[in-house]
Amino acid sequence: MAEKDLDTRFQEAVEIAETIPQASLPQDVQLRLYAYYKHATSGNNIVSPNQMLNFDLRNAFKTNAWMQISHLTIEEAKELYIKNILEIHNSRK
Template identity: 65%
Template sequence: MTKKDLDTLFLEAVAKAADMTQASLPQDVQLRLYAFYKQATYGTVDLRQNSSYHLRDAFKTNAWMQISHLSPDEAKECYIEIIDSLIKS
């Protein structure tokens, strides 16, 4: 798969995810999608915290840290796989 194809598929998956409601997705799936999206678009997590850091942010950061070993392209592929599996079910 070429880089352009992957980027196009990723953007399509992001658009599909935007149409999904949070209530329709389990929290663990939401966290995985968040982590893969962040890794795909920003790279490895930056652990600097600001004064408005909340518990919810800790869960999101932890999910992101758990997949920080993935390259942005690998994270895009995982994100696409999750979205495709959600749509099929």
């Protein structure tokens, strides 16, 4: 039951995130949110061989942010994503 509740709250946070203009967020916040989202949806599957072929500076920063939170569980990443999105959303009201 708790997992479904977490997944529901995560999906609601994703929907809220889609309404926040990305350009309005500092780059470090964008990277943190990316890392939490990516870890929550993909786990620790950091870099595939296909991604290595197109590895540029932007992707290096994104991958680094994701690697920095690789110690988290998927559930922890979802909780942190939800928390951060709600804080951003509530500060804009």
